[in-house]
Amino acid sequence: MSNRLFYISLFEREAPVFLRVIQAIPESKKDFRPHPRSRSCAELVALFPAEMEALISILDTGGIDWVEPGPISIAEAVERWQNAATLYLERLRNLSDEAWEQQTGAFRVEGSGSFTLPIRDFSWWVLHDMIHHRGQLSVYLRLMGEKVPAIYGSSADEKVTV
Numbered sequence: 001m002s003n004r005l006f007y008i009s010l011f012e013r014e015a016p017v018f019l020r021v022i023q024a025i026p027e028s029k030k031d032f033r034p035h036p037r038s039r040s041c042a043e044l045v046a047l048f049p050a051e052m053e054a055l056i057s058i059l060d061t062g063g064i065d066w067v068e069p070g071p072i073s074i075a076e077a078v079e080r081w082q083n084a085a086t087l088y089l090e091r092l093r094n095l096s097d098e099a100w101e102q103q104t105g106a107f108r109v110e111g112s113g114s115f116t117l118p119i120r121d122f123s124w125w126v127l128h129d130m131i132h133h134r135g136q137l138s139v140y141l142r143l144m145g146e147k148v149p150a151i152y153g154s155s156a157d158e159k160v161t162v
Contacts, residue, residue, distance in 0.1 A: 002097045002100075003097075003100065003101070003120060004092065004095065004097050004100040004101075004120070005097075007092070007120075007123055007124065007127070008089065008092050008093065010127075011085075011088075011089065011092075011127060012089065014127070014130075014131070015085045015089075017134070017149070017150075017151055018048055018081065018085075018130065018134055019078065019081060019082065020149040020150075021134050021137050021138060021141075021149055021151070022045050022048065022074065022077050022078055022081060022137075023074070023078060024141055024146060024147060024148070024149050025041050025045065025074050025137065025140075025141065025146070026074075026144075026146065027073060027074050027075070029041065029144050029146070030042040030045075030071070030073065030074055031071075032140060032143075032144050033140075034139075034140060034143050039136075040071055041074075041137065041140055042071030042072060042073070042074075043069075043070070043071045044133050044136060044137055044140070045072065045074060045077035045137070046069035046070065046071055046072045046077060047069060047129075047130070047133050048077060048081050048130055048133070048134075049077060049080030049081045049083075049084045050069040051126045051129065051130055052081065052084030052085055052087075052088050052126075053080070053084050054066060054107075054126070055088055055123060055126055056084060056087055056088050056091060058105030058106075058107070058119065058122055059088075059091045059092075059095065059105070059119065060091070062104075062105055062106065063105055063106035063107070063108065063114075064105070064106070064107055064108065065108045065110075066107060066108065066109045066110065067110055068110070092123075095119070099119065100118075100119055100120050100123075101118060101120055102118065103118065103119045104116050104117060104118050104119070105117065105118075105119060105122055107122065134151070135151075138151060138155075
């Protein structure tokens, strides 16, 4: 199995988990933040679709001008995440292994410079970043007194049966 196909199979398993964690945040608590310097839930959930949309842009245009997304509603995050994840997987399935390994994209950050990486490296980097932020959200859920969905196996609140 190629690295691209492995990534796609992993992303397909992770995508529904991202969705469950986003959906577990009550709209009424989207402004929760555990510390004044921490992002709010609404700011964190905005990252998921924004990062997917960035990857689509890199695949389609060869680059992205990243602007930190502002807070969004949970409903908007769910809708944008589902749409972007579907489009992204479609693009990846139509990408050759050679393009995955050799095609590059430029990531420009709010006027503070840029860097260029192969599509493969961008994709893995963004997936790891989203997993990190999903972990943050799971802690936020616990601190808010909400149920934490199963992520990798059962949580204290949701049992997974095989």
